[in-house]
Amino acid sequence: MPKIYFNKDKCLGCFSCSYACAVEHSKTKDPIMVHSEEETPIPRRAVRPVGEASLSVSCNHCETPLCVEACISGAMRKLEDCSVICDTAKCTGCWMCIMVCPFSAIKASKKYAVKCDLCPDRKGSYACIESCKTKALYSVSTTAKTP
Amino acid sequence: MEIVIIGNHCAGVTAAETLRKLDKSCRITVISREDTPPYSRCLVNYIISGKKKIDDILFRPVDFYKTNSINTIFGVEATNIYPESKEILLNTQVKIKYDKLLVATGASPVLSGVEGENKDGVFVLRTMEDALKIRKYSENVATAVVLGGGLVGIKAVTALFELGKKVKLIVSSSGILSQNLDADEAEIAENYLISNGIDIIKRTSVSKILGSEKVEGVKTSTGEIIDCQMVIVGKGVEVNKSLIGETGIEAGQGIIVDDHCRTSVPDIYAAGDVVQSADNVRKSAWINALWPFAAEEGRVAAENMLGKDSVLRQRTSMNSLNLLGLPVITCGLTGMREKITDAEKVTIKGKDKTTMKRFVFKGNKIVGFVLIGDIRDAGVLNTIVRKEIDISGAKDSILSGRFDFASMLPVFMDNCEKFNDDTEKEFKQIFKTYKNK
Numbered sequence: 001m002p003k004i005y006f007n008k009d010k011c012l013g014c015f016s017c018s019y020a021c022a023v024e025h026s027k028t029k030d031p032i033m034v035h036s037e038e039e040t041p042i043p044r045r046a047v048r049p050v051g052e053a054s055l056s057v058s059c060n061h062c063e064t065p066l067c068v069e070a071c072i073s074g075a076m077r078k079l080e081d082c083s084v085i086c087d088t089a090k091c092t093g094c095w096m097c098i099m100v101c102p103f104s105a106i107k108a109s110k111k112y113a114v115k116c117d118l119c120p121d122r123k124g125s126y127a128c129i130e131s132c133k134t135k136a137l138y139s140v141s142t143t144a145k146t147p
Numbered sequence: 148m149e150i151v152i153i154g155n156h157c158a159g160v161t162a163a164e165t166l167r168k169l170d171k172s173c174r175i176t177v178i179s180r181e182d183t184p185p186y187s188r189c190l191v192n193y194i195i196s197g198k199k200k201i202d203d204i205l206f207r208p209v210d211f212y213k214t215n216s217i218n219t220i221f222g223v224e225a226t227n228i229y230p231e232s233k234e235i236l237l238n239t240q241v242k243i244k245y246d247k248l249l250v251a252t253g254a255s256p257v258l259s260g261v262e263g264e265n266k267d268g269v270f271v272l273r274t275m276e277d278a279l280k281i282r283k284y285s286e287n288v289a290t291a292v293v294l295g296g297g298l299v300g301i302k303a304v305t306a307l308f309e310l311g312k313k314v315k316l317i318v319s320s321s322g323i324l325s326q327n328l329d330a331d332e333a334e335i336a337e338n339y340l341i342s343n344g345i346d347i348i349k350r351t352s353v354s355k356i357l358g359s360e361k362v363e364g365v366k367t368s369t370g371e372i373i374d375c376q377m378v379i380v381g382k383g384v385e386v387n388k389s390l391i392g393e394t395g396i397e398a399g400q401g402i403i404v405d406d407h408c409r410t411s412v413p414d415i416y417a418a419g420d421v422v423q424s425a426d427n428v429r430k431s432a433w434i435n436a437l438w439p440f441a442a443e444e445g446r447v448a449a450e451n452m453l454g455k456d457s458v459l460r461q462r463t464s465m466n467s468l469n470l471l472g473l474p475v476i477t478c479g480l481t482g483m484r485e486k487i488t489d490a491e492k493v494t495i496k497g498k499d500k501t502t503m504k505r506f507v508f509k510g511n512k513i514v515g516f517v518l519i520g521d522i523r524d525a526g527v528l529n530t531i532v533r534k535e536i537d538i539s540g541a542k543d544s545i546l547s548g549r550f551d552f553a554s555m556l557p558v559f560m561d562n563c564e565k566f567n568d569d570t571e572k573e574f575k576q577i578f579k580t581y582k583n584k
Contacts, residue, residue: 046551050557053581066439066526069442072206074187094189095469095474098525103526104552
């Protein structure tokens with residue numbers, strides 16, 4: 001799967017990536033209409049200060065994911081393409097994944113855990129990368145399969 | 148190579164899966180007294196309430212063993228291990244040879260020894276079979292009494308409540324979840340359950356279960372008689388280590404394993420609820436019976452069996468539960484009876500009566516925390532606690548509620564020597580990005 005990388009020297013801390021992520025995971029997927037949705041969509045990507053720089057952080061799709069080991073329902077899985085995906089239909093909202101993720105990458109929605117799902121509706125492109133005007137966020141294909 | 152795994156739950160299944168992922172040719176045999184597909188014991192409460200069916204609580208596909216070419220011997224019990232001849236004996240008198248053995252036999256619920264416990268309508272709750280029996284029996288139950296304010300008791304009481312039964316939770320401690328919460332936190336959780344319609348009776352035990360052949364009521368230690376038609380006993384478990392007998396496998400309360408999941412006998416590993424492992428905050432062995440630890444132990448045992456030198460991460464006790472919608476996460480030394488010298492406890496109340504945070508500091512380290520209601524960034528705190536990260540300089544940020552990953556990144560980088568785990572490569576990548584500011 002194409003992994004998402006971050007170059008802190010190009011990041012302006014503009015929040016476009018976080019906003020785009022929320023819009024992508026909303027009902028209307030419209031950056032204006034999103035504000036009148038009943039349930040505010042949850043961004044899976046956060047922009048935070050680190051010293052004088054900014055950090056855009058989301059799920060790292062870790063090589064040995066703590067969340068996958070913590071998941072009591074088998075909802076959180078590492079797939080063949082190395083991505084870590086939560087099957088929200090299987091998720092029971094036990095929040096064990098949130099308890100173990102060191103990157104604050106997983107959030108609790110009303111019923112299930114949400115985290116970066118690599119934008120399944122965009123078929124190959126990621127909302128955060130597409131929204132980044134400075135290319136601080138970029139992707140590189142990994143050819144390695146799950147070991 | 149012939150690898151035998153005793154136990155087909157979290158630890159056993161994760162071990163088998165890891166073995167097959169790393170080695171396509173080794174022979175893997177999983178033995179279990181339960182003849183079941185890979186189901187999650189943590190979800191059997193949903194079987195009671197009817198919210199989920201068996202298919203919904205499988206954590207691996209129903210054909211997991213077949214697709215991974217794993218042999219299974221189910222419905223049998225392993226009774227003895229013979230390390231000299233590298234064999235195990237089943238209760239069917241069959242002997243199975245092994246090159247490497249994983250003991251993942253878990254633990255079993257204990258009854259409390261109360262008079263009348265042998266009546267129809269008294270149940271424990273751990274397996275799918277227990278849950279199905281409880282669900283079937285509850286057809287003729289109006290009121291159920293649950294003994295024990297720990298995790299099993301809480302799960303049982305909420306499941307029966309969701310099934311529409313009148314439920315009473317009888318707790319001998321002064322508060323529920325006393326191993327995880329202090330008195331104030333227990334009160335928050337209790338009030339929340341009570342406001343939903345669950346009765347909780349504290350500082351009380353059951354002295355007798357009443358009825359002729361079937362449960363008809365209980366008599367409590369305070370002399371009260373409670374009419375009920377079902378009793379669920381959630382009074383703890385005992386590890387299933389009788390099979391280690393005279394093998395020389397060292398055990399305390401649980402089977403002792405090192406950080407490679409090795410027991411004291413070569414080629415024998417152990418994983419899951421049956422083990423006791425090093426608790427990095429308590430600095431002693433502890434039975435940390437939790438799904439994430441069982442899965443990690445299964446993986447590490449399997450990797451070591453195949454010659455990979457992997458180790459368990461630093462760990463301490465932790466737990467996460469969803470109490471009828473109220474999230475509660477605990478980690479480290481937070482229980483009611485926890486005795487910590489020179490500890491500083493700071494409680495921060497939230498905007499409403501079900502939101503709060505508690506930190507237990509010892510010097511410049513956090514040795515425990517509790518989050519109720521707002522559980523954001525729990526994993527970052529967890530990392531700080533289990534790795535004993537020095538948080539001087541970040542304490543104000545933590546106490547003001549800013550302990551997300553980015554806010555703690557400078558503190559992590561200051562302690563970067565503690566992030567040397569092979570399984571945590573992602574930290575190194577991020578540290579590299581921020582090292583030259």
